[in-house]
Amino acid sequence: MANQELATTNFQSLLETVLPFSGKVEASYRLNGLKNFSFPTKKEDDWRYSPTKSISGLKIESFHGKTFEDVLAPASTRDAIEVVFVNGFYSEKLSKLKGLYPDVRISIFKKALEENKIQPLEEKWFRALNQAFFENGVYLEIQKEVRLKTPIVIRHLTNTKARNFMASPRVFVRVLPFSSAEIVEIFEDGSTGEYFVNDICDFEVFPGAQIHHLRILNSSERSTHTGHMRFEMYRDSELNSCVLSTGGALSRTQVDVVLKEQGAQANLSGLNLLADVRKTENHVSVVHAAEGTISRQEFKSILTGSSHGVFQGKVNILPVAQKSVSEQLNKNLILGDKAHVDTKPQLDVGADDVKATHGATVGQLDPEEVFYLQTRGFSPGQSKSLICRGFALSILDTIKSKWICENVKNWLEQSVSTYTEGV
Numbered sequence: 001m002a003n004q005e006l007a008t009t010n011f012q013s014l015l016e017t018v019l020p021f022s023g024k025v026e027a028s029y030r031l032n033g034l035k036n037f038s039f040p041t042k043k044e045d046d047w048r049y050s051p052t053k054s055i056s057g058l059k060i061e062s063f064h065g066k067t068f069e070d071v072l073a074p075a076s077t078r079d080a081i082e083v084v085f086v087n088g089f090y091s092e093k094l095s096k097l098k099g100l101y102p103d104v105r106i107s108i109f110k111k112a113l114e115e116n117k118i119q120p121l122e123e124k125w126f127r128a129l130n131q132a133f134f135e136n137g138v139y140l141e142i143q144k145e146v147r148l149k150t151p152i153v154i155r156h157l158t159n160t161k162a163r164n165f166m167a168s169p170r171v172f173v174r175v176l177p178f179s180s181a182e183i184v185e186i187f188e189d190g191s192t193g194e195y196f197v198n199d200i201c202d203f204e205v206f207p208g209a210q211i212h213h214l215r216i217l218n219s220s221e222r223s224t225h226t227g228h229m230r231f232e233m234y235r236d237s238e239l240n241s242c243v244l245s246t247g248g249a250l251s252r253t254q255v256d257v258v259l260k261e262q263g264a265q266a267n268l269s270g271l272n273l274l275a276d277v278r279k280t281e282n283h284v285s286v287v288h289a290a291e292g293t294i295s296r297q298e299f300k301s302i303l304t305g306s307s308h309g310v311f312q313g314k315v316n317i318l319p320v321a322q323k324s325v326s327e328q329l330n331k332n333l334i335l336g337d338k339a340h341v342d343t344k345p346q347l348d349v350g351a352d353d354v355k356a357t358h359g360a361t362v363g364q365l366d367p368e369e370v371f372y373l374q375t376r377g378f379s380p381g382q383s384k385s386l387i388c389r390g391f392a393l394s395i396l397d398t399i400k401s402k403w404i405c406e407n408v409k410n411w412l413e414q415s416v417s418t419y420t421e422g423v
Helices: 002-016 024-036 109-114 125-133 367-375 380-396 402-419
Strands: 081-086 089-096 104-108 138-142 152-157 170-175 180-188 195-205 210-218 223-233 238-245 250-259 265-274 279-288 294-303 308-317 325-334 340-349 355-364
Touching: 002 024, 002 125, 024 109, 024 125, 104 109, 109 138, 109 170, 125 195, 125 223, 152 195, 170 180, 170 210, 180 195, 195 210, 195 238, 210 223, 210 250, 223 238, 223 265, 238 250, 250 265, 250 294, 265 279, 265 308, 265 380, 265 402, 279 294, 294 308, 294 340, 294 380, 308 325, 308 355, 325 340, 325 380, 340 355, 367 380, 380 402
Parallel strands: 081 152, 138 170, 152 180, 170 195, 180 210, 195 223, 210 238, 223 250, 238 265, 250 279, 265 294, 279 308, 294 325, 308 340, 325 355
Antiparallel strands: 081 089, 104 138
8 A cells, every 4th residue: 555655646747747747637637637546456356466565665756758869760650550659659750651541530639639639538547647648649530431451550569678667658549430440459578677668559449440450469577467448339339359468477468349239249369478577457347238249358368487367248238238248258378386376257248139149168278189289290399389379369360460360370379489498
């Protein structure tokens, strides 16, 4: 508790250094964020597994990294539009925006806030903290009836000299009617020190629009990351979202989906590859708020060492959401004796004419499967790697872009080969 009080006081002092440079609307927005912020306790069901002391114990000296000097321009992503953040700040210089206009409008988040393009919500916990300390964020608007042929890649870079800082990147994506786009978020870690990333990426998906979304979290074992995504889905819109993570001191992703109008659907998936003492949490909330809405969830984890995985999924089907369909599944493959998983799928059904299922499994490698592959000429290590890859592939097959999918599959193969050594 003492650490949390000190951290809150530190946040108040840091905010005082920001307010003199904020406009009237922005300053009010920031102050409301800090006013609503508090550290969640284990009494809160969503936070019972989350060690918030890894955040309150950080000695944050700055709300962003202090230098861009050692950040080189990222290698250009093939056939993609790139929006680049460095230590939480949007960098137009490092971004690759050719091909963005006129199909996509981009502006600074602060400007969109001042122009009332974004309606502030009453936030709490770490979403409220981002509201107080968001930096030079980005507002993206995909125009009506536009079908983007190339993905928009949002790259979050951390420089190697940054220490004891908090980054608060903010992205808002509005997808106008009957358009479609692929958004890929990549968090790339270049720092070996302790730091805290607290990001928000929100989506508003209008009628008939389709969004493919991929988030890749490749953090260091000393990093703490709380990520928040909110999707508001309107009539006949479709969401396909996947989260890939290698964990960290704490890597926590919160996904909130509201299926607001008839025919909206959300397909959510995730894959965690955890080793050593890394920890990843996936928290998912889906609200069916209209008739004939569909949600499907499939989250998987492969764990080794003393790693820890958490899945907590909630599906709330409101009384008005008759004829809705919901599927929820969490599968975990544990390699070794020290890794562990906490899983809690939940259903709250208020309508009587629905199809809703949920389930979770936790298991180890099947010795008979390993033995069968060995009889076909594979070594023990190769046999275990093949089983792990087969376990994960259903998640990777949801990725839209072939070249991104191939890169992720190469990453999976390298990681699995390392994890199964000596198991």
